[in-house]
Amino acid sequence: MFAPQHTPPDPCTDEDGRPRRCIPDFVNAALEREIVASSTCGTPPSRICETAADPRAAGRTVRSCQICDAEHPKRRHPPGYLTDLNNPNNLTCWISEPIVRRPQNVTLTLSLGKRYELTYVSLQFCSVRPDSMAVYKSVDFGKTWIPFQYYSSQCAKVYSRPARGKITKANQQEALCTDAYSNIDPHSGARVAFSTLEGRPSAYDFDNSPVLQDWVTATDIRVTFDRLHAYDDVREAGGNAKEGYYYALSDFAVGGRCKCNGHASRCSVNADGQLACECKHNTAGIDCERCKPFHYDRPWARATLRQANECVGTYNMRYKANRTRQMSPIITRNLLSAEWTKIVGHLSKINT
Numbered sequence: 001m002f003a004p005q006h007t008p009p010d011p012c013t014d015e016d017g018r019p020r021r022c023i024p025d026f027v028n029a030a031l032e033r034e035i036v037a038s039s040t041c042g043t044p045p046s047r048i049c050e051t052a053a054d055p056r057a058a059g060r061t062v063r064s065c066q067i068c069d070a071e072h073p074k075r076r077h078p079p080g081y082l083t084d085l086n087n088p089n090n091l092t093c094w095i096s097e098p099i100v101r102r103p104q105n106v107t108l109t110l111s112l113g114k115r116y117e118l119t120y121v122s123l124q125f126c127s128v129r130p131d132s133m134a135v136y137k138s139v140d141f142g143k144t145w146i147p148f149q150y151y152s153s154q155c156a157k158v159y160s161r162p163a164r165g166k167i168t169k170a171n172q173q174e175a176l177c178t179d180a181y182s183n184i185d186p187h188s189g190a191r192v193a194f195s196t197l198e199g200r201p202s203a204y205d206f207d208n209s210p211v212l213q214d215w216v217t218a219t220d221i222r223v224t225f226d227r228l229h230a231y232d233d234v235r236e237a238g239g240n241a242k243e244g245y246y247y248a249l250s251d252f253a254v255g256g257r258c259k260c261n262g263h264a265s266r267c268s269v270n271a272d273g274q275l276a277c278e279c280k281h282n283t284a285g286i287d288c289e290r291c292k293p294f295h296y297d298r299p300w301a302r303a304t305l306r307q308a309n310e311c312v313g314t315y316n317m318r319y320k321a322n323r324t325r326q327m328s329p330i331i332t333r334n335l336l337s338a339e340w341t342k343i344v345g346h347l348s349k350i351n352t
Contacts, residue, residue, distance in 0.1 A: 011265040012280040019281050019308035021262040029116050030221075030254040035079040036109040039096040041246065042070030042077065046098055049244040050127065065243065068095055079108070082252040086124070093126035096247040099228055106247050108223045110254065111142065113275045114267070115287050117216045118256035121148070122193040123223065127248035129190050131182050132158045132227035137218035145222060147175035149194040153182040158227060169201045173215045184229045191251075207304040221254055262303025263288035263310075281310035 012022035049065040069075040081092035132152035136145040155163040155177035202209035258267035260277035270276040279288040282295040291311035301309035
């Protein structure tokens with residue numbers, strides 16, 4: 001005989017069937033998603049040179065060069081390499097065109113497809129880290145951009161921000177600038193990770209901080225590389241030296257959860273082909289951001305650890321019926337009759 005099939009428990013209800021907060025799994029929201037780069041080497045083919053530490057002699061470097069060719073399967077370095085499965089033993093790198101003149105700006109833009117609540121944005125480099133770069137977010141699918149974080153050895157000069165500023169409860173949605181990751185070493189393999197909540201005073205009371213809930217929400221992420229190291233050397237050097245100045249990354253990761261406001265445990269592609277929450281608790285919308293029709297007895301609210309804040313039906317007949325089963329038939333009949341009268345009256349107002 002076959003073993004009985006057990007329905008997996010619903011994360012959005014407890015053991016007694018009562019609503020509780022539920023959230024989708026933590027994911028790399030960038031995995032396998034398209035990245036749009038403003039510059040990519042290989043069209044036409046170009047020579048790219050890398051400077052790395054010499055393993056045979058401390059303090060010395062060695063230089064190796066390759067041809068980047070977008071038409072050659074083993075010599076191409078497209079943006080898709082940023083969001084493929086990152087294998088430390090077989091790194092694939094996106095590489096920009098060689099930077100030979102100002103401006104030095106190159107942008108990478110990632111669309112997440114819906115609102116996410118982000119924990120971090122992580123970049124792993126195949127080249128020297130930029131001297132100056134910035135991370136931006138959009139909450140309106142790329143129409144406008146909001147600064148998330150700045151990195152520069154000269155924060156005030158490049159971004160008009162103080163280096164290593166302080167966050168208080170009064171400015172929790174302010175982007176900071178740090179000079180901590182702008183040194184030239186290591187020559188490759190360095191990772192820069194921006195934590196969206198680090199240093200934010202209300203991070204430990206996130207459920208009760210609408211300001212931080214908005215701060216971590218994004219539909220798109222954009223990274224701008226604004227300045228290379230030692231640009232003066234590039235400007236004054238010959239063509240061979242210029243081949244060694246470019247931006248290159250092996251991994252662009254965005255850690256977070258599909259934003260469902262505590263009312264869904266999964267996101268999936270809906271009938272319209274759009275990524276959306278599978279809403280519970282009588283909620284509706286792409287992000288479970290509103291109540292279902294006829295469930296307006298309580299204003300919509302985000303679920304918290306302490307309160308599911310499920311939407312309540314205008315006429316919760318199930319509750320009424322359960323309550324009246326224990327009453328006398330006459331009382332039950334009178335209550336249900338009165339309830340029905342209310343419903344008819346309510347529908348009449350709607351239809352007039």
